[in-house]
Structures are given as C-alpha cells and as structure tokens.
Amino acid sequence: xFPTSQQTIGPFFPRGFIADADNDLTRVTAKAKPTxxxxxxxxxxxxxxxxxxxxxxxxxxxxxADAAGRFAAVDAEADPDFIGWGRTFTDVxxxxxxxxxxxxxxxxxxxxxxxxxxxxxxxxxxxxxVLTTVFFADAAGDPVLGSVPAGLRPLLLAREDGKDGKLRVxxxxxxxxxxxxxxxxxx
Amino acid sequence: MSDVSWPxxxxxxxPIPGYPNTWTHTPQRPAIARAPGRTELAAPPGIARKLxxxxxxxAERVPGKPAIGQLIEISGRILDEDGRPIAGAxxxxxxxxxxxxxxxxxxxxxxxxxxxxEGHGRILTDADGRYAFFTVKPxxxxxxxxxxxxxxxxLHFSVFGPxxxxxxxxxxxxxxxPLNALDRILCSIPDAAAQQRMIARMAPPAAVGDRxxxxxxxIVLRGRxxxxxx
Numbered sequence: 001x002f003p004t005s006q007q008t009i010g011p012f013f014p015r016g017f018i019a020d021a022d023n024d025l026t027r028v029t030a031k032a033k034p035t036x037x038x039x040x041x042x043x044x045x046x047x048x049x050x051x052x053x054x055x056x057x058x059x060x061x062x063x064x065a066d067a068a069g070r071f072a073a074v075d076a077e078a079d080p081d082f083i084g085w086g087r088t089f090t091d092v093x094x095x096x097x098x099x100x101x102x103x104x105x106x107x108x109x110x111x112x113x114x115x116x117x118x119x120x121x122x123x124x125x126x127x128x129x130v131l132t133t134v135f136f137a138d139a140a141g142d143p144v145l146g147s148v149p150a151g152l153r154p155l156l157l158a159r160e161d162g163k164d165g166k167l168r169v170x171x172x173x174x175x176x177x178x179x180x181x182x183x184x185x186x187x
Numbered sequence: 188m189s190d191v192s193w194p195x196x197x198x199x200x201x202p203i204p205g206y207p208n209t210w211t212h213t214p215q216r217p218a219i220a221r222a223p224g225r226t227e228l229a230a231p232p233g234i235a236r237k238l239x240x241x242x243x244x245x246a247e248r249v250p251g252k253p254a255i256g257q258l259i260e261i262s263g264r265i266l267d268e269d270g271r272p273i274a275g276a277x278x279x280x281x282x283x284x285x286x287x288x289x290x291x292x293x294x295x296x297x298x299x300x301x302x303x304x305e306g307h308g309r310i311l312t313d314a315d316g317r318y319a320f321f322t323v324k325p326x327x328x329x330x331x332x333x334x335x336x337x338x339x340x341x342l343h344f345s346v347f348g349p350x351x352x353x354x355x356x357x358x359x360x361x362x363x364x365p366l367n368a369l370d371r372i373l374c375s376i377p378d379a380a381a382q383q384r385m386i387a388r389m390a391p392p393a394a395v396g397d398r399x400x401x402x403x404x405x406i407v408l409r410g411r412x413x414x415x416x417x
Contacts, residue, residue, distance in 0.1 A: 001269070002197055002268070002381065002407060003197060004384060004385065004406045004407045004408070005197050005199065006198060006356060006357055007357045007358040007372055007373075008356075008372060009356050010343065014291060014307040015291065015292070016305055016307050019238070019239070022237070028233050028237060029233075049211040050210075050212070051211070055212065063351060071225055071226075072231065072232055073231070073232055074229055083231050083233050085234060085237065087238075108225040110221075110223075113224060120351075124208050125208025126209075126212050127201045127372070127375060128198060128201070130218075143222065144221050147219055147221050148219055176211075176214060177212060177213060177214055177215055181214055183216070183219055184214050184216075184219065186220050187221070187223055187227055
C-alpha cells in the first residue's frame, strides 16, 4: 500500500494538545519525578522563516537517547525515568524551550554517534515536516554530521549560552528557509 | 534508501502558488539523505502515557451540551505499507467547528465560536488498528490570503506509529465537496490516486442508522523496514 500523503499542520494546532510538561523530556509524565541520571539542561532557540520573521505556533518534537546513550525501545538498561521525547510550540517571538538531559553518544549500524537530539518541526506553510539534528559537543566523526556539507555543519551545533539557575542552557536556532537555512534530513 | 522514500507523486509539491507561507517556510536546499540509525528508527514506548489519551467524543464533551453541527462518526484503521493494522498508535484529530472557525487564539475569522466545541481529541488504536471519533462536520473557511481560497471541510490528523519514521501529519477531506478540487493544499499532491486516498468514504446510511452519518478513512504510515536494530 502507498503511504498517506503528508499535509501541513496549519496554523491552528490546538493549545489543548500541549500540556505543561510536554516539553520536559526528563519525566515520563507530568506527575512523574524527573530522572536523576545525567545533567539536566535547557535547549532553547527560535524558529524563523525567510527574512528572519518568527514562526508562531510552530510545533517542535524532540527525541534523543538518555544520558548513557540508550533508548528504551531497544535497550533494557535504558533509564526508566527518562522518556526522551517532548513537544512544544513556538511563542509570538518564535521561541521554544525543551528541558532534557545532555544525551550520551552511542554506536549503532551507522557508526559512532556523537551526543545529539533529533528535532522535527511542523508549521503553517510547511507541507511536510522537516527533520534536523542538533549536536551538543565536539561531534567530529559523527556519520550524520559527516553527511552534511562541511560549510553547513556549524549550523547543527548547539551553542552554550550561560545558565538559567543551575542548568546549562544550549541554544539552537532553526531557520526554515533562506540565509542561514538549517540543514534538514530526509528521514 | 528506497525502502523509506515516498513514491513519486505522493508528497506535496512545494512551494504552492497562492499559498504565500509555503514560499517563506519551505527549505530551499533539498533534504540531506542519511542512513537511518537508532535515533531515526526507535521511538519512545511511552508517548500515550506522556500525552494522555481518551477523548473520542468531540461533539458532546460535556454530557447534555452538544456542539452545533452535523453529527458524524469518523472511523478507520491505521495501517502499515503492507496493510497490517498498527495497534497502539496514538491518533490526534483537530478541526474547525461547523461554522469553519477553530477554537484557537490565532484564528481571528469572523465565523462564530461554539462554546460547546473545542475540536480536538486523542486516542489509541485498538488491536485491529482501529480508531473512531464522534464529532461534527467542520465548515469550510476562507484563508486570509490575497487570491480567494476557501479550504474545504477537512479534519487534521497527527499519528504516531511505531517508529520516528512513521510519524505522519495529514488532512482528511469529505467526499463530493466541490471545494476539494479547488483546494491548494489537497491539490498540491500530484498523484490523483494519492489525493483520493485523503478523501473519506461515506458509510451506507442504512448500515449506520438514524443518529449520525458515518465516514470511514484508513491512514497508511510509512516505514516498512523501520524495525529498530538492537
């Protein structure tokens, strides 16, 4: 069978679909205690369109390994208190925030993966979701980063941006189109 | 990579003339091919628990306070590319009300809000991959762009399949609506059969009964070979 076609999420993704802790990858539900493993960080940035105008009510979904580089779906030793998935929307300035842990690296069939998180962005004017990967540290040698033209690789590196309380803040801005366009992946 | 790419004509062609946002939001560079690794193939087992599921009756959220509009049931199955049902998929639906207005602060259309209609629900598919929502048929609405464009009545679907590859966001249309053939979003799909697969079928009224109209709509997720390696 053929897959159903993608269509835009449109401008009106319901606020009622996004609860308070949905952007918190460190807890498996809003009422659960956050994981104690790894370093909790804030991942912040903006989503902008051509010319730098903010994308409002764009939806971001974030997905990553736990602090030891494990995924619950494939590894019984993965952190049971860490879901590794979150969702949020951008505000009127295009800003988003995730609370997560610094992911661990791992080795899989594609090679040795540097610490990273996958992000997908959905929004008005985006007929298909876009997918990208943010890297947190020295990611040289990562096969996904290596598939990106060298000149564009810096666009996938999160920038450390001080602290909010005790938490380190990492900044990753996404430009959908035009100057400084974020590299996106096919899957 | 052929096992995960989409067949020709199934994906929307972008940017879309007359849909200005696609000209400022669609990336200019083609997406970079990457080998699917563990991050791309795995998915969190706990999304349903994290998000919460269970809202199936959008038409009467509070008993005794029905929304205004044509009462419908929309039901169908979530399938993989081999036609196998996907049990435990999270299915999200959202839509405009019967007057064509979303209960969303960003929607500033003149059409009235319905205090008894929020227009969104989230459920899990059963063992046969089935989902079903009771709701009201959404109204058409004009998109605030320069060249007149009315969206036909449609439902938005967001589905979480078993892997990150099978994540799908799409829209569903109603059979026989004259606005379908004029819709810039539906018509951005080049393949006519793929367009038809986004249009629901009306269930025979004699089989559904007197209380509501029934529509059936199956959704096929991609990612045939997306089983995560250990």
